[in-house]
Amino acid sequence: MIPLYDDLALARRTVLRRVPLDEIEAPPALRESIAHVFGERLTPDAAVQRIIRDVRERGDAALREWGYKLDGYSGAALEVTQDEIDRAVAHLDPALLDALRLAAGEIERFHARQSRNSWVDFNAEGALGQLVVPLRRVGLYAPGGSAPLPSSLLMAAIPARVAGVEEIIVCSPPQRATGQVAEVVLAAARVAGVQRVFALGGAQAIAAMAYGSASVPQVDKIAGPGNLFVVLAKRAVYGVVGIEALPGPTETLVIADAQADPRLAAADLLAQAEHDLVASAILLTPSRAMAEAVQAEVARQIERLERAEIAAQSLAARGGVVLVPDLAAAFAIANEYAPEHLCLLVEQPWQYVGLIRNAGGIFLGERSFEVLGDYVAGPSHIMPTGGAARYASPVNVDDFRKIISLIGLNEAALRRIGPAAALLARAEGLTAHAAALQARLGDEQQ
Amino acid sequence: MIPLYDDLALARRTVLRRVPLDEIEAPPALRESIAHVFGERLTPDAAVQRIIRDVRERGDAALREWGYKLDGYSGAALEVTQDEIDRAVAHLDPALLDALRLAAGEIERFHARQSRNSWVDFNAEGALGQLVVPLRRVGLYAPGGSAPLPSSLLMAAIPARVAGVEEIIVCSPPQRATGQVAEVVLAAARVAGVQRVFALGGAQAIAAMAYGSASVPQVDKIAGPGNLFVVLAKRAVYGVVGIEALPGPTETLVIADAQADPRLAAADLLAQAEHDLVASAILLTPSRAMAEAVQAEVARQIERLERAEIAAQSLAARGGVVLVPDLAAAFAIANEYAPEHLCLLVEQPWQYVGLIRNAGGIFLGERSFEVLGDYVAGPSHIMPTGGAARYASPVNVDDFRKIISLIGLNEAALRRIGPAAALLARAEGLTAHAAALQARLGDEQQ
Numbered sequence: 064m065i066p067l068y069d070d071l072a073l074a075r076r077t078v079l080r081r082v083p084l085d086e087i088e089a090p091p092a093l094r095e096s097i098a099h100v101f102g103e104r105l106t107p108d109a110a111v112q113r114i115i116r117d118v119r120e121r122g123d124a125a126l127r128e129w130g131y132k133l134d135g136y137s138g139a140a141l142e143v144t145q146d147e148i149d150r151a152v153a154h155l156d157p158a159l160l161d162a163l164r165l166a167a168g169e170i171e172r173f174h175a176r177q178s179r180n181s182w183v184d185f186n187a188e189g190a191l192g193q194l195v196v197p198l199r200r201v202g203l204y205a206p207g208g209s210a211p212l213p214s215s216l217l218m219a220a221i222p223a224r225v226a227g228v229e230e231i232i233v234c235s236p237p238q239r240a241t242g243q244v245a246e247v248v249l250a251a252a253r254v255a256g257v258q259r260v261f262a263l264g265g266a267q268a269i270a271a272m273a274y275g276s277a278s279v280p281q282v283d284k285i286a287g288p289g290n291l292f293v294v295l296a297k298r299a300v301y302g303v304v305g306i307e308a309l310p311g312p313t314e315t316l317v318i319a320d321a322q323a324d325p326r327l328a329a330a331d332l333l334a335q336a337e338h339d340l341v342a343s344a345i346l347l348t349p350s351r352a353m354a355e356a357v358q359a360e361v362a363r364q365i366e367r368l369e370r371a372e373i374a375a376q377s378l379a380a381r382g383g384v385v386l387v388p389d390l391a392a393a394f395a396i397a398n399e400y401a402p403e404h405l406c407l408l409v410e411q412p413w414q415y416v417g418l419i420r421n422a423g424g425i426f427l428g429e430r431s432f433e434v435l436g437d438y439v440a441g442p443s444h445i446m447p448t449g450g451a452a453r454y455a456s457p458v459n460v461d462d463f464r465k466i467i468s469l470i471g472l473n474e475a476a477l478r479r480i481g482p483a484a485a486l487l488a489r490a491e492g493l494t495a496h497a498a499a500l501q502a503r504l505g506d507e508q509q
Numbered sequence: 510m511i512p513l514y515d516d517l518a519l520a521r522r523t524v525l526r527r528v529p530l531d532e533i534e535a536p537p538a539l540r541e542s543i544a545h546v547f548g549e550r551l552t553p554d555a556a557v558q559r560i561i562r563d564v565r566e567r568g569d570a571a572l573r574e575w576g577y578k579l580d581g582y583s584g585a586a587l588e589v590t591q592d593e594i595d596r597a598v599a600h601l602d603p604a605l606l607d608a609l610r611l612a613a614g615e616i617e618r619f620h621a622r623q624s625r626n627s628w629v630d631f632n633a634e635g636a637l638g639q640l641v642v643p644l645r646r647v648g649l650y651a652p653g654g655s656a657p658l659p660s661s662l663l664m665a666a667i668p669a670r671v672a673g674v675e676e677i678i679v680c681s682p683p684q685r686a687t688g689q690v691a692e693v694v695l696a697a698a699r700v701a702g703v704q705r706v707f708a709l710g711g712a713q714a715i716a717a718m719a720y721g722s723a724s725v726p727q728v729d730k731i732a733g734p735g736n737l738f739v740v741l742a743k744r745a746v747y748g749v750v751g752i753e754a755l756p757g758p759t760e761t762l763v764i765a766d767a768q769a770d771p772r773l774a775a776a777d778l779l780a781q782a783e784h785d786l787v788a789s790a791i792l793l794t795p796s797r798a799m800a801e802a803v804q805a806e807v808a809r810q811i812e813r814l815e816r817a818e819i820a821a822q823s824l825a826a827r828g829g830v831v832l833v834p835d836l837a838a839a840f841a842i843a844n845e846y847a848p849e850h851l852c853l854l855v856e857q858p859w860q861y862v863g864l865i866r867n868a869g870g871i872f873l874g875e876r877s878f879e880v881l882g883d884y885v886a887g888p889s890h891i892m893p894t895g896g897a898a899r900y901a902s903p904v905n906v907d908d909f910r911k912i913i914s915l916i917g918l919n920e921a922a923l924r925r926i927g928p929a930a931a932l933l934a935r936a937e938g939l940t941a942h943a944a945a946l947q948a949r950l951g952d953e954q955q
Contacts, residue, residue: 162932162933162936177639184622190873191886193623198899210937210938212937214933302529303529304899305899333941333944334939336941337939337940368941370938370939370940412917413917423913424913425914425915430635430919431635431916431917431918432949434930434942434945435946436916437930437942439929439933440922441916442916443914451748453730453750454644455911456913459912466902466903467865469888472886476877480881480886481881482608483612484884486608487609487660490605490659491657493656493783494816495820499776499779499878503773
């Protein structure tokens, strides 16, 4: 069910190997669908480029057409009205609405602690500082289609709201079954304080937010996870707008010692594996007994799952129980792999925090597990995937604000540091720079 | 010399219009050079993709070949030895070395103020926090070729060092004349605390740092400005490594009131315009007398410049003096344009800081001008260009550190927030998630 690797070198070459975005092969179904829709065998990237170009050129008309061609819906209105959102909130199971509100509250409380203030340092030479300024308009993508993910919407929208973003818009594809954006997504948007929701999915939604159309306003930055088309589109529009990351398939690395509960380890691996066919759930353990117990538990528990087929396939293709020499080796591998989620099912997990350099989020102990983080713990569950934890952060408040440098120096500063600037300018061959300095340094009046 | 726009609508359609990266036309010389080197008329992006693929496949051999084919040097060693750097430092004009050290000191002092600490909040439900962790290895690009820019190296390397990056490497192309990396660049690398320097330029340098080769180690993130090939290569490798931005042609927006000194305004515009043919220097003023005086001053001062030809061409193509109805309109235009540099040659400039939403850096008053910021003021001169100031920051310490979320919750937290997580998981159709919760919630032992 879940493969066991007792050859660490083999595991490194296979299940632990990182595949760059442009090496990921499009699944056959996607390739067929592209050939069908575009009439030729385009790469996913070329297909996405074509959609983006069309949306730039033809705006709303292109948005409607691609929605129909790719996702099979013919939405009359691109924007969901406030009335529709009101109705979705009123209509939602009150317990589910309460759960959304509880999650939103925890996410807000966590991110409100991430303080960062403008600072200006005044002294006899004037002032220098960094202004911290929220972005004005942000566009979020909330996956919808087959399985609407209201949690992802909360996890991006609330940090943006905490940052002080003026206007948050959301694009989410209508559900195939109803042609409407899922009620639970609309309710999440309201709970999160989102201003406008558009019934738009895929690359065309990203293009609309990047370039604007008659219906969709251009945003300053786009955030949120999506399928391959969404991620490729985000990469393509980066530079026209900001993007927070290129979130790929979700992944977890569980480190378990000999004392861990194999039932919980297996449950956590299965929760990861059920996401989709490309999800990755890996366990590292120095204990062969633990490895085998987890294997057996996975086989036992998977029987009861609704999404057993998906979980089985992703465990077979991208999952694994990997035997490591000791816990130190496990943490070294974790730093190299840089997992999105790093879950420590070990005694005294706090002892190991200082060893961890690369991870999106660290889950400490068996009561503090990934599924809590997926919904209600507080930190955003949109975390760097594919090894990006080497250099990137989970979605956080700073994704939605920026720095403006402030330079307010006076004559005293100019006299002290100006001559050095003139020397450096001349060394770079930039004599007009030197002249702009000389125009001040040669001029004694203040 | 510098065009005057008294029709604001026309200025918006021309000199103030933002051109996305993929609409920028390759200059004829570049097109010819691509045709010559590649034997066919590739787009710059396609040429860059080919170089990257080759470096991935053939490593050092490809690096040597592309250096020879594109930049005309046949460097024996890809890495500059520590001895060579020692000699460059010993050989440099001591006054210039002092100027580099002064600049480095100011840059370090400024960035050291940008504090950001890990935080962990402990309470009866356990702990939540954000660990702030420096990146391990960072690669910087320092433009070289015709005009070496040691200042850009300082402006990226010192924030990285302040962040606590373990290893900083630099790629800089050898000078055509000598086949060596410029002494002043090597000295700047030493002053900035850079560990290793590679004599490598262009897209091949970016590919080497993104994927690694026998000689060049793979980095976690690449930062620094460069020519079109460098920027396209950074965009192409984003996701394999982090990048800080896609820095394009440099630009300045000067706002001058009727009391400004037209000599200084003209000097600042010329300092901007001399950078290269695609640099942009724009002045907004509500005073026609000021506009005309600045025009006359530009014509007078340009005569004395070594780079007069470059400045004249960039002012004609991308520069302008734009008449605006009043200062309020000037600030509204500035926010829309989101300039890299925003220079306020107005009385009481501090009054206007609160109006500014989009800019890389704000320069307040005639003593606090862009050239000081280019070298010695302290903030990094690598600032968002092309309108990216809508969503991006100047290079700063946070570009070289990241957040890891810490989730250390206990049974009390699980009891309070777990049931909501289970409800949300079921609403998303993720029953293995619900099962992972149930495995804990159903289990009373702690």
